Amino acid sequence: MDKDTNYVFIICDCLRVEQAYDTEIMPFLNKLKELNSSSDRAYTNAPSTHFAVPALMTGFIPFQRTRYAGINDDNSDEFLAKIFQEQGFRTYGITTNAVTSRAFGYNYGWDYFEDYWGDMKSLNEVKKGIVKSLPEPIREHIIKPIFKMLRGKVLTPVKVKEDIRGGKIVKTLEKLQLKKKTGNFIFLHFMEPHSPYIPKELSKKQQIKAVELNNKLQYQPEELNEDEIKDLKDLYIQECKDLDKCLEHVFEALKNLLEIDKTRIVITADHGEAFNETGYTEHKTDCPIDNMSHLTVPLVTVNLPLDKKNDYWSVDINRMFNPASKGFKGTERAICVGYKSLKGSSVKKKKYTTSYIFDLKNSRKIDDIASLPFKTSSSKSDEEILEGISI
Numbered sequence: 001m002d003k004d005t006n007y008v009f010i011i012c013d014c015l016r017v018e019q020a021y022d023t024e025i026m027p028f029l030n031k032l033k034e035l036n037s038s039s040d041r042a043y044t045n046a047p048s049t050h051f052a053v054p055a056l057m058t059g060f061i062p063f064q065r066t067r068y069a070g071i072n073d074d075n076s077d078e079f080l081a082k083i084f085q086e087q088g089f090r091t092y093g094i095t096t097n098a099v100t101s102r103a104f105g106y107n108y109g110w111d112y113f114e115d116y117w118g119d120m121k122s123l124n125e126v127k128k129g130i131v132k133s134l135p136e137p138i139r140e141h142i143i144k145p146i147f148k149m150l151r152g153k154v155l156t157p158v159k160v161k162e163d164i165r166g167g168k169i170v171k172t173l174e175k176l177q178l179k180k181k182t183g184n185f186i187f188l189h190f191m192e193p194h195s196p197y198i199p200k201e202l203s204k205k206q207q208i209k210a211v212e213l214n215n216k217l218q219y220q221p222e223e224l225n226e227d228e229i230k231d232l233k234d235l236y237i238q239e240c241k242d243l244d245k246c247l248e249h250v251f252e253a254l255k256n257l258l259e260i261d262k263t264r265i266v267i268t269a270d271h272g273e274a275f276n277e278t279g280y281t282e283h284k285t286d287c288p289i290d291n292m293s294h295l296t297v298p299l300v301t302v303n304l305p306l307d308k309k310n311d312y313w314s315v316d317i318n319r320m321f322n323p324a325s326k327g328f329k330g331t332e333r334a335i336c337v338g339y340k341s342l343k344g345s346s347v348k349k350k351k352y353t354t355s356y357i358f359d360l361k362n363s364r365k366i367d368d369i370a371s372l373p374f375k376t377s378s379s380k381s382d383e384e385i386l387e388g389i390s391i
């Protein structure tokens with residue numbers, strides 16, 4: 001690994017290809033795309049952050065190593081931050097996503113890590129996670145009716161969104177004190193396109209309508225009509241535009257911080273987002289995988305050429321710049337693993353189980369993870385695992 005190089009890894013949570021590659025919506029990203037390298041064939045190995053980011057950051061398919069979300073004793077040896085650090089790089093991680101914060105073990109292997117944990121407002125996302133983890137009857141009969149009653153009056157989504165704005169990342173990045181202009185690994189995780197979709201510049205009236213729609217999206221998605229889904233998508237598009245401005249500012253900051261010609265940059269998403277194309281919204285983890293807007297991700301790279309003929313899955317994206325890997329030699333693990341949490345466990349120690357495994361390339365469902373070789377505590381070698389997967 002060449003320490004005369006920098007590596008920058010940018011995850012844009014929930015960013016769909018359709019919007020990412022639209023020059024009207026994300027002009028800066030598309031300028032990068034034109035001048036550098038991109039793929040129309042990038043996919044996620046998991047339908048949501050809990051297991052998609054670990055796939056990107058460790059190179060292991062969901063449930064290959066661990067049944068817990070995030071970074072833990074089962075997969076921390078392969079965590080990119082630690083690997084880069086071991087190779088002599090200085091490592092910097094900045095995230096506005098509570099799911100990639102210290103609560104889920106991501107504060108490991110960095111010389112500098114910022115998850116804005118000191119700002120208690122960021123706990124809103126964790127609180128949302130706690131609500132989601134409550135047993136279905138409680139959510140159905142207590143939480144949902146309360147929110148139905150308060151819909152339009154509850155402004156929590158605005159507060160949540162204020163606290164996860166990418167501007168925070170830009171400000172933190174600008175102030176980084178790097179020792180050298182090469183030999184750095186920088187990870188940035190943006191949340192703009194993630195629900196609630198409350199773009200920055202809304203009038204008070206628009207904001208109230210957006211809050212009402214987002215509350216309905218979260219608590220009664222099955223009651224959304226077509227017009228409401230279209231309105232939500234418009235808000236989402238506005239969030240993508242905000243994200244594009246953040247990315248432009250990130251690049252200005254990177255040019256000041258690093259030798260940009262010696263910097264390899266990957267911009268992608270952990271997963272996409274659904275707007276009822278196939279009967280669901282957002283990015284569900286426990287339903288049939290047939291929504292490509294949810295599972296196809298943008299992939300734009302700088303100083304790291306992509307092959308237009310290749311498919312790039314989350315674990316392949318990891319291989320492209322993981323200093324411990326032997327490099328990317330074509331798709332290895334073309335499957336997406338859906339999952340659900342096991343009941344009765346606390347948020348932090350929550351265990352998950354697979355609910356379906358889908359071979360997207362061949363458009364077919366694989367019924368049982370037990371029939372695949374990558375069980376949680378697999379004693380098989382990597383070669384044996386790969387052999388089993390290419391069925």
Ligand SMILES: [Zn+2]
Nearest residue numbers: 013014049270
């Ligand atoms: Zn995500």
